[in-house]
Amino acid sequence: MTLDQLPVGKTAMIRSVGGAGALRRLDEKSLDEIHRIFEVSGGKEMFDAIEEHSDRKARELGYEEGADQKYMMDVFLNNSNEHY
16 A cells, blocks of 8 residues: 555555655655645645744854855754853
8 A cells, every 4th residue: 555545544564665765755745745744734834934934043153155055054053052
């Protein structure tokens, strides 16, 4: 059975995803379904807000490219000891 064949409200155990962890490949139909779930649940709106505010803060801190890879790694790796 594939994800698109699972009836609404039913559960199933996923035994194979075509790869390990983040390396797995999902078909376009499954990706579309995941995107719809995030839209309906409000997750997409929340992540869009996080990206918008992260980009604004990055530019305030002098990152010309906004919330790019460098900014995200700096935020992840450095602790200012100003937030608790």
